[in-house]
Amino acid sequence: MVDARPRLLTDEQRLWFTSMPADLTQPEIIAHYTLSSDDIHFIQRHHGQTNRLGLAVQLGGLRYPGRRLTDLLPIPEAILNYIAGQLAIAPERFYEYGQRLATIYEHLDNIRQAYGYRDYGTQDLLPLTRYLLPVTMESDEPLPLVQMALHYMRARRIIAPGITTTESLV
Numbered sequence: 001m002v003d004a005r006p007r008l009l010t011d012e013q014r015l016w017f018t019s020m021p022a023d024l025t026q027p028e029i030i031a032h033y034t035l036s037s038d039d040i041h042f043i044q045r046h047h048g049q050t051n052r053l054g055l056a057v058q059l060g061g062l063r064y065p066g067r068r069l070t071d072l073l074p075i076p077e078a079i080l081n082y083i084a085g086q087l088a089i090a091p092e093r094f095y096e097y098g099q100r101l102a103t104i105y106e107h108l109d110n111i112r113q114a115y116g117y118r119d120y121g122t123q124d125l126l127p128l129t130r131y132l133l134p135v136t137m138e139s140d141e142p143l144p145l146v147q148m149a150l151h152y153m154r155a156r157r158i159i160a161p162g163i164t165t166t167e168s169l170v
Contacts, residue, residue: 008142008167018163022076032064035086042114049089054097055107056083062117066154120161128152145170
C-alpha cells in the first residue's frame, strides 16, 4: 500500500527536521542544549551516570528539534560532548543508555510530568492552522511552513509528530 499523504519536503529536509543537526555552531549548541540549574537538579535525582546523561540528551532533543530521543538517533558528537560536559559525565556513557527500552519511555514520562511536555493531538490542529494561516496566504512554500509548525510546537512544549504527519498538517 502506498502512502497517499503529501510529501512537501525533500529527503534531505526531512532528515534535517528529524535529527539533531550535526552542523550546529558552538553558539547554537549552547543556545539549544545548555542545562539550567533546575534541569541539573532534576537530572541528578535519577540514578546512575548513564541514566542521567540519557535523560539530559532526551530533554535536549525535546527542546530542539522538538522530538523524542528514539526519533533522533544518532546524536551528533558535539552535542553529546556539550551535554555530557555540563554533567561531568563521560560522553561514552550515553551509548549504554536505553539498553532497556522501557527506561527511555519512563524518562520521557518523567520529563513530561516535570516540564509539561505532551504529544501533539487533534486539539492542536485548529490553533496550529490559525498560526500558519497568515504565512500560507502569502506563500505556498512548504519549507518555511514546516519550520513554523515545528517552532509553534516547540514553543508550546508539544512533542512533534512524525515528519509525514507534520507534512500532512502543513
